[in-house]
Amino acid sequence: MPSNDVVLLADMLERDRQLYDALGEDHDTYFTARQYLRNYAPTHDDLTAGLVDGRHDGGLDAVYMFANSLCVRDDMPLSALGRGAQLDLFLMQVKNSKGFGEDAINQLLVNLPKLLDFGRDEQALSKTFNGRVLEITRRFLSAYRALEMPSLRVFICFASLKAEHLHPGTVEKAAELNTVVRSCFGGAAVSVDFLDAAAVADMAREKPVTTRHLALAENPISTSKAGGYVAVVKLEDYEAFITDDEGKLDASLFEANVRDYEGDTAVNRSIQDTLAHPDSDVDFWWLNNGVTIVANKVQPAGKLLELDAPQIVNGLQTSNEVHKRRKTSGERQLGDDRSVLVKVIQAEDDSVRDRIIRATNSQTSFGPSALRATDKVQRQIEEYLAGKGLFYERRRRHYYNQGKPVESLVSIDQMGQAVLSVMAQVPHIARGQVSRVFEGDIYDLLFAPSHPIQMYASCVNIVRETQVFLNSARHTRAQAEDFLYHLSMLTAMALLRKHRPSAIDLAKIEELKPERSLQAELLQGIQNEYARVGRFTGEVMLDRMAKDPAITEAVLNFGRTYLGTTRKS
Structure with missing residues (x-):
């Protein structure tokens, strides 16, 4: 008799399948990817674009690539992201089976060195791999070569939707897989995850975080209009606000596209330089235009703002540079008590939000996708x-x-x-x-x-x-x-x-x-x-x-x- 976790997950899948009927046989992979990638806040287009299951899939059901926490789905160059971009590759296999067979891992042990080879012969590979697998892995290889010293993480996920336990032999095989991937990319951080029914169900039960707290350096200045606040936030606290539990820039906070971050520009180099060289006589917010956050509701409580569904609508470049500062220059300097200027506006109405986005971004550079949405x-x-x-x-x-x-x-x-x-x-x-x-x-x-x-x-x-x-x-x-x-x-x-x-x-x-x-x-x-x-x-x-x-x-x-x-x- 199946365990309660298996039964409950099967019920979840059936209910979800009714909402996504058009996905057909790809539904279970879509569902699992949606849970596994939840911290990246992928769109429906992002999720479907990575589905590769079918004949000649090489043991892969889905492949996803993220640059700076946002999904890359086309062939436009990423070189503008500049030095030290974060590149994440996800390789997934999802089976509606009772266990984790070693055959699944064996397929990837054989196929990943072929797919992740810069000198690969696509004409030869096309006889054994389908077009979607080749296209997405080619896009990854091209992105890795185009970026300057990217930080690479490879996540390999095996999900078995009826499994209740992990066989010891499977763990040993996972270590081999880690070694194989690191032989392709020596500096990569490789993670191999096995998801049983309980793990997938637990992910699906997690409620997305819609309320966030922003710690302020001092009590905010409020405007005569309800819901408008101006404050300074310690760089350390702002970095914590825009970073998820895994240390990544939280994509769900930005009405942005991966290419909206302008990368290694003169402006961003100037921000980097200012962050890297503290001046005891000059605060960071004196030299920076700051950040604008729009939220459905804003609740002040002393030196804290509680924000419902916040979105950073201006300050994408600053946010990226603040998030990058530890990675590029080591641990933060002790005693760095500088702050960033933050405007927080309560705007439940879409038309008001559009006016805010357009007005704030007519004065400073912001990526095109969020700005176009207000047209x-x-x-x-x-x-x-x-x-x-x-x-x-x-x-x-x-x-x-x-x-x-x-x-x-x-x-x-x-x-x-x-x-x-x-x-x-x-x-x-x-x-x-x-x-x-x-x-x-x-x-x-x-x-x-x-x-x-x-x-x-x-x-x-x-x-x-x-x-x-x-x-x-x-x-x-x-x-x-x-x-x-x-x-x-x-x-x-x-x-x-x-x-x-x-x-x-x-x-x-x-x-x-x-x-x-x-x-x-x-x-x-x-x-x-x-x-x-x-x-x-x-x-x-x-x-x-x-x-x-x-x-x-x-x-x-x-x-x-x-x-x-x-x-x-």
Whole structure:
């Protein structure tokens, strides 16, 4: 008879499965990854992007990479993070079984040296590993090489959802795995974790921390408006506030993207220098613009502020440098009693919060993703999609944290990918460089105030219908992401019978669903173009092809020919 922990976890999984029905066989891995990575506050997009289970997975069910505590999901360079960035690689295997078999570890003992080799032959590896495994591990290797002396941690997790105990032989094998990974990266800190039913269930029961306490150096100055405070906070106390239990920068505090931290810039070097060389005559906050925190509620209690759901909306660069100071210069200097200036504002209303973010960041540099979320067009998209039963997450995890159905969530990344492929006709960027959606020229093209609001719903609808089509057949499911954006582009062209549909054109087909027979015909053409270009270039990796602008041009030429040789049905 199974233990109570196994029974209770099975009940949890079944209830959760009903909320995430679209995940199918990947649900248990998704659920476990959500618990295991909980301190990184990953989004739904982050979690699904790391799922690699399937044929030729090399013994891996999920692979995730985090830089400075934020998930990296595309191929945009990370070199701007500068010297000493924290790089974390997670390798997970999740089985709905009663024990931890040694075979699972043996697979990784054999496969990890192949996957984590800078000189690997991808053409040879493609015969034994699927595209998702190769793509994510390639991204990790590229990031590690691009960063200057990164601090690397590798976490290997084996989860057995019906297990009640750990076999002694498994522990010995884990030591071998640690040695193998360290042979690939000598300076890495390697951790091998085994999660049984009780461990996963305990993680799932943990309530996310929404209330935090900020210790102040002196009593705060309050404003005439309720909920506004200005205070100075000792650097040591501020560092504790922004650091999680594992010593990482707490990603859940920042409405930010990993690339919003500007890295080794002149401004950040100046902050580093000021932190590293205390001056008894000058306090840190005299030389720094400080930090702005917005919270749903603020409760003062002497030299302490209790904050409900705080978000650091200005001061990302300062926060990163304060967090890095111990790692880069050793233990803090004794007697360093300097402080940082902190403004804390109570703002439950979204529109008020948006005004605060935009106003504070018009004066100092901040990453683009959080600032873009306050744009009028973003609020309009959110409002319009809400009327369609969709929740637009212009802010990271905003509706996800509220427990809204995952099928109803549309992230700002998903919207960017949809418009990049359907209207802008650059599916290779949608596939490989979604972070570019926040770049000035691209953002202005995608989210121009003149675009009809219905266009955004149309683009999302086309991509989602295309995703359903690709996932419905076993032979296309594994490569769905590599065809998704190109097929979405052609679908819009075919539905409107236009070589380059405009935003106004797309707004007119908001409720139109493409015929499956049409998409099957278009997909065959895309596959033919991939094969033709592959024969010419020798490329065998579908994900590389999907990110190649030459493939986009070839697919567009096929689409134009298709429109010229077929009639509207």
